[in-house]
Amino acid sequence: MKTTNFFVGIFVGVAIAGCGASKDTSENSKAVVTPNMDSISDTAQNFRGGTPPPEKLIEPSARMRPLQLVSPATAQVGRPLAGVSVSLDNPGTDAPNSRLRLIIHETNMRHGAGHRGLSPENVKVEVQEGGSWKTVQLGMVEGGVMGAIGTEGVAVHEERHRRGGFAIPAGLNKTWQLRVTFDEPGTYTLVSAISPNNGSRHLAEPAHSIIEVK
Numbered sequence: 001m002k003t004t005n006f007f008v009g010i011f012v013g014v015a016i017a018g019c020g021a022s023k024d025t026s027e028n029s030k031a032v033v034t035p036n037m038d039s040i041s042d043t044a045q046n047f048r049g050g051t052p053p054p055e056k057l058i059e060p061s062a063r064m065r066p067l068q069l070v071s072p073a074t075a076q077v078g079r080p081l082a083g084v085s086v087s088l089d090n091p092g093t094d095a096p097n098s099r100l101r102l103i104i105h106e107t108n109m110r111h112g113a114g115h116r117g118l119s120p121e122n123v124k125v126e127v128q129e130g131g132s133w134k135t136v137q138l139g140m141v142e143g144g145v146m147g148a149i150g151t152e153g154v155a156v157h158e159e160r161h162r163r164g165g166f167a168i169p170a171g172l173n174k175t176w177q178l179r180v181t182f183d184e185p186g187t188y189t190l191v192s193a194i195s196p197n198n199g200s201r202h203l204a205e206p207a208h209s210i211i212e213v214k
Contacts, residue, residue, distance in 0.1 A: 064203065064205050065088060065089055065091070065092070065095065065168070065194070066089045066091075066205075067088050067089075067205055067206070067207050068086070068087045069084075069085075069190065069192045069207035069208065070083070070085050070087075070209070071083065071084045071085075071209040071211055072211070073210070073211065074212050075214075076213070077182060077184065077185050077213055078181065080124075080126070080181045081179055081182070084177075084178040084179060084190070084209075085178060086175070086176045086192045087175040087176075088100075088168070088175075088204060089172070089173050090171065090173075092170065093170050094168065094170050095196075095203050096164075096196035096197075096203070097164040097165050097196060098164070098165050098166065098168060098194050098195055098196040098203055099148040099149060099159075099162075099164070099165035099194075099195060099196075099198075100149040100166075100193075101148050101192070101193045101194070101195055101199070102125055102136065102146065102148065102149070102190065102191070103144055103145070103146045103190075103193070104118065104123055104125075104138075104144050104146075104180070104188055104189070104191070105118065105143045105144030105145075105188065105191075106118055106144070106186055106189075107187040107210055117184060118145060118184070118186075120139065120145055121183075122184050123138065123180065123181065123188075124138075124180065125138060125147055125178060125180050127149050127176050127178055128177040128178070134154070134157060135157065136157045136178075137156055137158035139160055146160060147160055148160045148165070149165075149176060150164070150165030150166055151166050161198050163197045163198060165196070185213050186212075186213055187210065187213070188211050188212075188213060189209070189210050189211075190208065190210075190211060191206055191208045192206065192207050192208070193206040193207075
């Protein structure tokens with residue numbers, strides 16, 4: 001799928017940055033990553049099949065909305081990891097309706113380690129809405145899984161590749177409380193991104209967090 005290539009470009013870039021960073025041993029890890037603009041533009045051009053000007057692919061970083069991902073640094077196999085949240089601020093003007101895209105891959109996969117068996121069958125993502133936990137349906141992308149959260153009120157967040165989603169009015173300050181369950185040990189990277197059209201445009205700098213599952 002063409003969309004897959006775009007998000008793979010994002011989380012592979014994040015993975016490389018994460019692998020070069022020192023290990024975070026604190027209870028919570030926080031990270032906001034500035035995407036590689038050349039890499040994003042190149043990948044987007046590949047899946048669009050043309051050469052559109054970069055400003056039509058992604059907004060300049062000066063106009064991007066702040067996105068923060070917070071997560072515990074460690075988790076236990078088979079137990080829901082609570083304390084994961086993504087927060088979006090929009091200090092500027094109204095932005096297009098969008099979805100929160102969540103991507104998970106094995107951090108050490110590129111170095112020949114890990115079981116390389118990550119799939120929707122062995123990882124689960126949920127978002128808290130109205131006092132209950134709603135499933136975020138995951139699908140395979142190259143080297144990992146991806147899901148998306150749109151408007152509230154659905155039984156399951158399953159529209160990973162549809163445009164639109166939740167509204168982003170001026171002054172929005174929104175936080176999603178998440179929990180993630182891993183059925184296999186390993187070191188994983190969770191990436192969050194905000195996109196109105198499934199990846200060819202981003203409204204916030206993607207953020208990532210590394211989670212070690214024992």
